[in-house]
Amino acid sequence: MDKLEKERQLNPFTAIWLHTREAIRWVLATKAWPYFFFLLYLAGISAGFISLSQSAMLELPLGAALLFAFVIAPVLLLIASAFMSVLYLWFGKIMKGSAAYKDVFKAVIAGLIPQIWLLPLILFFWIIAPEIFLSLTPKEDPFHVFLYAAYFVILMATSLWSIVIQSKGLAEAHRMATWKGFLTLLVPSAVMWIIMxxxxxxxxxxxxxF
Known part of the structure; x- marks a missing residue:
């Protein structure tokens, strides 16, 4: 199978995990803006529910929680991604990168695909253990304790691997080594993560x- 045929068969939702640079290269070359904004919206919903699970002590009413997850969180993610792409572009240039802003922005959005993979998991936990997102009071039976542990382990593992994916995505956009992509991700993110x-x-x- 030649290179062109492989690219035609590439599925970025699966390839992003182990063939990140090829997946990023493919979406940058073949996908238009609506595709990236759709990815961003889905990732924003996932990020919204993750934020709720980390702030369950507030015991939000259902309406406020859904408003945050489906409307506010995607908008915040759009703003954050657009702004962080400026910093990644700037710091990448310091690292001798050569990307245009649009390519960095698209690479950042494509790097959010792992968060989209979490949506079925989030829906599952929303149905069987909604207190993860809405209440500080957990159920203490063994089954629910196992569910809570599984949720946070999967969330942590996905978050850690997402760092690798984002680093490779920025490296591909900037056409530089992966370790430089990691530094391009790490330095601006370390500051902005605290602020956000x-x-x-x-x-x-x-x-x-609300």
Missing amino acids: TYVIILLVFALAG
């Missing part, structure tokens, strides 16, 4: 009175 976490917590607290 603070903003999200404030917003969720505000919604608690």
Whole structure:
């Protein structure tokens, strides 16, 4: 099978995990903006529910929780991704990268695909253990304790591997070595993660009175 045939058969939702650079290269070359904004919206929903699970102590009403997950979180993710892409572009240039802003932005969005994979898991836990997202009071029977542990282990593993994927995605966009992509991701993110976490917590607290 020649290279062109392989690219035609590439599925970025599966290839992104182990063949990140090839997947990023393929979506940058073949996909238009609506595709990336659809990915961003789905990843934003996932990020919204993850934020809720990390702020369950607030015991949000159902309406506020859904508003945050389906509307506010995707908008926040769009803003954060657009802004962080500026920083990744700037720091990547320092690392001798050569990407255009649109390619960095698209690579950042494509790197969110692992979060989209979490949506079926989130739906499963929303149905059988909604207190993970809505309440501080967990159920203490062995079955639910196992569910809570499984949820957070999967979430942690996906988050850690997402760092690898984002690093390779930025490296591909900038056409540089993966370790340079990792530094391009790490330095701006270390600062902005602190800021965004603070903003999200404030917003969720505000919604608690929705």
